Amino acid sequence: MFGKKLKIGLFGFGVVGQGLYDVIHKSKGINAEIVKICVKHREKPRPIGMENFTFNKDELLEDKSIDVIVELIDHADEAFEIVSTAMKNGKAVVSANKKMIAEHLSELYQLQKQYDVPFLYEASVCGAIPIIRNLEEYYDNDLLDAVDAICNGTTNYILTKISEEALPYSEALRQAQILGFAESNPALDVQAFDPKYKLNILILHTFGLFVPHEKILNYGIEHLNECDATYAREKGLKIKLIAQTAKKGNNVIGFVMPKFVSKESLFFGVRNEFNAVQLSAAFSEKQFLLGKGAGSFPTASAVLSDISALSHHYRYEYKKVGQNGKLEFSNEEIIPVYMRYQNRDDVHQIKFESIDEEFQSPKHRYVTGTVKIKHLLDAGLNDRKDIFVCAL
């Protein structure tokens, strides 16, 4: 199938699709061409000639001369339809669609096995940071203990503005939207669905586990207010939205929620729309990767690296799947948290295991204590406007 010039069928021509088009035309090392681009909207003006486009997906999916389908559309269900059909038709596939991938992780793994086709998706997690490739290949034999990530650029931008310029949440969000960082549905960012999808993919490549995404806590930053920001600032801390997974005995925990980080943490200095991943391993110890997590060119660059890898017969091997027989995903672990509330009764909105500190002033009331992850999940925190919970 390879060794010759790669023929690509591209779905979607938004910012990333156009970025890929530019990057392929400017890069020297890649022997690939985009044969045709399938788009949805007939009336939209396009920056390149209409002869490059089709509106009929079968024109790409059924074309035997096309080796690789690159899927860069926004809609998760349509994306899965495209990707799974392409794989059934024996085509290699590259995608950046974290929502689609996280929702169909196990099916997509099976399709790769069943139809013996590679499916690569480096661009779906942390844009240009090559985290999946490194977890697959480079950290395949080391004993990984934990992976932590800032993997949503929008919320990191908002949190940076709140921390450094003391902007209120609403104003920081507005600025992020003007800059075009936000997802088409802002709840994906600020309620931490987007980083949860990415974490779900990371858990598979870190510990070899398929976790239904409903089991993973995603709690965002919508309810953070000035009291929380001031609390952090006075203590020399920053609030960051961290996706975490770690091994605790035979349990694997995984959740996304805001966390206070101190100056000692490498995440402290990760500003604006940057993403970062920290790996903790028995032998290589702490490793830290930082880069642009989104944007047209960084994401396109990750897609191009996947295309290039295909031309060298690369595929994910998922070596950790089955290797860690005893590991199980669990929300039973207890973690320390801060909770700011308005009325004393609100404290009971989550079930604390223990309460360590209580503070009350006319403006600011909070408790710190410990809680099981499952009780944070059960509490439906994204809908509880009167409290803000933050990992300590």
Place this chain on the structure above:
Amino acid sequence: MFGKKLKIGLFGFGVVGQGLYDVIHKSKGINAEIVKICVKHREKPRPIGMENFTFNKDELLEDKSIDVIVELIDHADEAFEIVSTAMKNGKAVVSANKKMIAEHLSELYQLQKQYDVPFLYEASVCGAIPIIRNLEEYYDNDLLDAVDAICNGTTNYILTKISEEALPYSEALRQAQILGFAESNPALDVQAFDPKYKLNILILHTFGLFVPHEKILNYGIEHLNECDATYAREKGLKIKLIAQTAKKGNNVIGFVMPKFVSKESLFFGVRNEFNAVQLSAAFSEKQFLLGKGAGSFPTASAVLSDISALSHHYRYEYKKVGQNGKLEFSNEEIIPVYMRYQNRDDVHQIKFESIDEEFQSPKHRYVTGTVKIKHLLDAGLNDRKDIFVCAL
């Protein structure tokens, strides 16, 4: 050759060799065994049974059942002898010996071609940070503009102590030596030979150029004094020993020397014995990797990743060699520097293109200006005790 259990012949059983022995025995995913270990000193007590050792290198090099030679000895010339013989005998080779590799880069490249054997050396640059692998595979199509690195843990430890605890250079060096960070020959670290060897390897994998190592400026931190440290502290800067390579038109520059870095630089926060690499590329923009650059387990972990990669038929492809036909290594570029001196005549020890600032007080005299890299190389700076030069 592969697919079955990998049989390893190991040269050297110092900290890294012993680390590898431990890591192989603790890691789950690796299907490899160390058949025999060749060491030099007969009288040294060993932590494992003497039946594991030999003193005759041919016992490993001529053993047809051994697939992989892992070379982890200190002596560069002996290491080259071992590595080249192993390759001629058709064996895959893994090495961590940056001095040996940098001194024989072109020969080792030819040997790989001639005998069609893989030679991997991830552990030779920045320990556990997978920089060579990422340059080879992941950034193979992006247009790299520059790679900068803190790749010597000893000097970074010394510089951290000078900056944060205001220790004099000699005391900071002493502490690094007590902690066992320093190379067996301290000049390798403090005169920046060690990071120069690493830079030489990085230049090959970044721009595809073989550069004789004598052409690369290596200037260390031996002559840094309190005035320089105070100057940095007062301006909110830190002095870091940075290995830099960058493309300027058709020229590739590359040198190692101290540099003032500001809070905006990601290198500012790289403390103690940590290493870090920053990649600047057209599409993926800035990427930053940070991790332990030395130590028994981090280095062994990198060696193990190479061994594992061999079992998956991985080899460096050196795709950039020949791809960038017009690129040439050059020391003709002009860079801005700070120079502290004692007598006014000392200023003429390097040939400035221009002088921008002059400062004199009873304790501290310096100029800032611009200079061609080749004039810094010609000046033999490591031997000039009365001046200290630092890139701006």
